[in-house]
Amino acid sequence: MNKILFAFIFFFLMTAACLPVRSEDGYELWLRYRKVENASRLSQYRTAIPNASVLGKSTTAELIRSELRRALPAILDATVPVSSDRTEGDGLLIGTFQTLRTGGVRLPREFDGKDLGDEGFIILSAGGEKHLRIVVAANTDVAALYGAFHLLRLLQTRQDIAGLRVKTVPRIRLRLLNHWDNLDGSIERGYAGRSLWKWKDLPEKTDPRVVDYARACASIGINGTVLNNVNASAESLTPDHLKKTAALADLFRPYGIRVFLSARFSAPVQLGGAKTSDPRDPAVAAWWKKKADEIYGLIPDFGGFVVKANSEGQPGPQEFGATHADGANMLADALAPHGGTVMWRAFVYDAGIDADRAKCAFKEFTALDGRFRPNTLVQVKNGPIDFQPREPFHPLFGAMPKTPLMLELQITQEYLGQSVYLAYLAPMWKETFESDTYANGPGTPVASIVDGSADGHALSGIAGVANTGSDRNWCGHPFGQANWYAFGRLAWDHRLSAGTIAGEWIRSTWSNDAAVVDSIRSMMLGSWEACVNAMTPLGLCHLMKEGIHYGPEPGLDTAPRPDWNSTYYHRADSLGIGFERGVSGSGAVNLYRGPLRTQWNDPETCPEKFLLFFHHVPWGRRMVSGRTLWDELQARYDSGVESVVGMRRKWRSIQNAVDPERYRMVEEKLEAQEENVRLWRDACVGYFAKYVKNIR
Ligand code: BDP
Numbered sequence: 001m002n003k004i005l006f007a008f009i010f011f012f013l014m015t016a017a018c019l020p021v022r023s024e025d026g027y028e029l030w031l032r033y034r035k036v037e038n039a040s041r042l043s044q045y046r047t048a049i050p051n052a053s054v055l056g057k058s059t060t061a062e063l064i065r066s067e068l069r070r071a072l073p074a075i076l077d078a079t080v081p082v083s084s085d086r087t088e089g090d091g092l093l094i095g096t097f098q099t100l101r102t103g104g105v106r107l108p109r110e111f112d113g114k115d116l117g118d119e120g121f122i123i124l125s126a127g128g129e130k131h132l133r134i135v136v137a138a139n140t141d142v143a144a145l146y147g148a149f150h151l152l153r154l155l156q157t158r159q160d161i162a163g164l165r166v167k168t169v170p171r172i173r174l175r176l177l178n179h180w181d182n183l184d185g186s187i188e189r190g191y192a193g194r195s196l197w198k199w200k201d202l203p204e205k206t207d208p209r210v211v212d213y214a215r216a217c218a219s220i221g222i223n224g225t226v227l228n229n230v231n232a233s234a235e236s237l238t239p240d241h242l243k244k245t246a247a248l249a250d251l252f253r254p255y256g257i258r259v260f261l262s263a264r265f266s267a268p269v270q271l272g273g274a275k276t277s278d279p280r281d282p283a284v285a286a287w288w289k290k291k292a293d294e295i296y297g298l299i300p301d302f303g304g305f306v307v308k309a310n311s312e313g314q315p316g317p318q319e320f321g322a323t324h325a326d327g328a329n330m331l332a333d334a335l336a337p338h339g340g341t342v343m344w345r346a347f348v349y350d351a352g353i354d355a356d357r358a359k360c361a362f363k364e365f366t367a368l369d370g371r372f373r374p375n376t377l378v379q380v381k382n383g384p385i386d387f388q389p390r391e392p393f394h395p396l397f398g399a400m401p402k403t404p405l406m407l408e409l410q411i412t413q414e415y416l417g418q419s420v421y422l423a424y425l426a427p428m429w430k431e432t433f434e435s436d437t438y439a440n441g442p443g444t445p446v447a448s449i450v451d452g453s454a455d456g457h458a459l460s461g462i463a464g465v466a467n468t469g470s471d472r473n474w475c476g477h478p479f480g481q482a483n484w485y486a487f488g489r490l491a492w493d494h495r496l497s498a499g500t501i502a503g504e505w506i507r508s509t510w511s512n513d514a515a516v517v518d519s520i521r522s523m524m525l526g527s528w529e530a531c532v533n534a535m536t537p538l539g540l541c542h543l544m545k546e547g548i549h550y551g552p553e554p555g556l557d558t559a560p561r562p563d564w565n566s567t568y569y570h571r572a573d574s575l576g577i578g579f580e581r582g583v584s585g586s587g588a589v590n591l592y593r594g595p596l597r598t599q600w601n602d603p604e605t606c607p608e609k610f611l612l613f614f615h616h617v618p619w620g621r622r623m624v625s626g627r628t629l630w631d632e633l634q635a636r637y638d639s640g641v642e643s644v645v646g647m648r649r650k651w652r653s654i655q656n657a658v659d660p661e662r663y664r665m666v667e668e669k670l671e672a673q674e675e676n677v678r679l680w681r682d683a684c685v686g687y688f689a690k691y692v693k694n695i696r
Pocket of ligand 1: 189231312347387414
């Protein structure tokens with residue numbers, strides 16, 4: 001070969017190899033469609049999907065077509081016609097059983113859709129290497145949309161699509177994001193910019209970004225969104241505001257997403273029309289009925305209300321001597337004729353009920369079991385305190401068999417390093433789901449209470465406090481997206497493992513390169529436990545800075561309520577550390593059933609991860625490691641730091657395999673995280689050391 005030509009080709013190849021991967025800003029989330037790298041995989045996909053037909057005329061069917069038009073050419077790097085009719089030499093076929101039948105598509109008899117409900121779907125593929133065909137079928141267009149996104153996920157994660165026999169139905173009915181967004185655009189506990197809902201522009205103008213939010217939600221099966229803060233403003237229920245909400249509802253509808261609102265209990269008085277908000281007053285009930293009629297006039301598929309009542313200063317029925325059930329039922333009656341649901345929050349901790357915050361909600365709500373209307377869910381946080389880095393499961397799970405309990409998780413990392421920390425939360429949520437409540441004997445995990453199977457409830461729900469905002473990358477931290485994703489996937493199927501979900505997310509969001517997937521997955525899977533160690537190891541909790549909940553403040557003892565102080569939680573003194581909740585203390589262990597009660601009551605059998613949550617333990621006590629408690633505590637804080645150092649090392653090892661912009665952003669975040677966990681270690685170890693004397 002001509003030397004010059006050779007040199008030229010060599011130079012070209014070298015430059016191409018050294019070119020950085022193209023820059024990205026994270027906006028695409030996991031709906032990032034990129035060409036298949038592997039030639040044989042690419043050829044399989046191209047053979048199977050020479051074209052696509054999405055049968056049906058609905059807006060949702062059109063949305064499926066537009067998603068495929070965006071995704072398929074990018075993934076297959078080929079022209080892929082997408083039509084609404086069957087095409088000669090069918091490729092991918094998507095539709096409802098009805099439209100497929102009308103279109104002349106015959107499916108094997110066992111796949112008749114009878115057991116799919118209105119959200120489940122099947123994906124089948126048949127045929128040999130040269131003529132692979134794929135069908136996605138469901139009973140409704142929205143379920144077909146879910147199926148389409150599932151298929152795209154298979155392609156994005158480079159799965160073998162021969163012989164597909166996917167059949168999946170969501171295990172939980174209401175799968176909602178809870179946005180703690182205020183009407184002025186600020187977000188309570190939001191760390192990614194401002195609210196996505198530009199209330200000022202609505203209803204005339206809807207931000208195109210909201211469409212991408214809806215696509216992302218639908219792609220993971222989220223089917224409802226609560227638009228406003230649980231610390232609600234009555235204004236969200238004014239006619240003008242409802243029109244704005246209706247505009248969003250219109251946009252979300254074809255994606256299968258229903259809109260909900262947080263309702264302020266005192267709205268009848270605040271907005272005028274009633275002299276009181278007493279739920280037992282017929283005029284108040286009438287006010288809410290009229291309000292519900294007005295809402296459904298504008299939004300026929302409105303989902304219902306979330307209510308935070310008699311909690312942290314919010315108004316509620318107890319002001320009138322009525323109960324939480326009275327309040328919830330009055331609203332439930334207003335919504336029932338329209339098919340709406342009330343989600344009444346159990347996040348209450350009235351100090352008059354019990355001096356131990358961990359017992360308050362249990363005491364108030366178990367007394368009301370069986371007294372709620374059928375269209376009511378009681379919404380319970382995963383733990384009895386408040387979204388701490390780790391807590392045992394909330395004892396209400398399993399203790400209210402007559403009431404469907406909705407699980408509330410916090411996706412936004414209020415107590416978990418906010419948008420600075422890399423903390424993948426699926427392992428934490430799995431720990432909650434898998435915790436055995438022993439409610440119906442061994443094998444009654446929290447998951448079975450939440451999905452309704454333990455007590456035969458048809459109504460079931462899960463809510464995730466959203467971490468989205470106006471930041472270009474949606475969640476502030478590029479890895480915050482993983483928690484939004486994991487929430488949706490677990491809401492659909494809580495049996496999925498944290499590792500599987502991480503793998504899907506990494507492949508769809510970052511890269512299908514095996515080294516990248518392995519490195520990022522191992523960073524993610526250890527990240528939550530690392531945060532626990534860095535901030536509140538061994539069952540400690542609530543040691544964060546007052547109000548902002550970021551950074552350490554173990555000495556805090558001047559807050560307006562005792563249970564907003566760190567000292568209330570850790571109770572460190574010259575004898576030891578921890579909150580005694582055994583029978584010799586607050587007795588909170590007795591709220592749990594079966595073997596848990598005895599196991600957790602005894603410091604010798606209580607798992608170390610919950611030790612200081614349930615016990616005040618002497619500094620010199622021997623731990624599983626052989627160390628004293630004090631040494632173990634220090635070792636945990638050290639390991640919290642080491643973990644971040646390790647994550648940084650792993651991240652650097654894949655620098656050339658991911659795009660520079662997101663790489664840099666994560667690198668900067670990890671640097672800030674390392675600085676903050678060092679601060680945690682020094683502040684906590686320094687503070688607790690004051691109490692530790694002569695233990696060796
Ligand atoms: C706490 C938050 C507070 C919320 C409250 C709630 O600090 O901002 O309003 O939960 O869930 O974690 O109502």
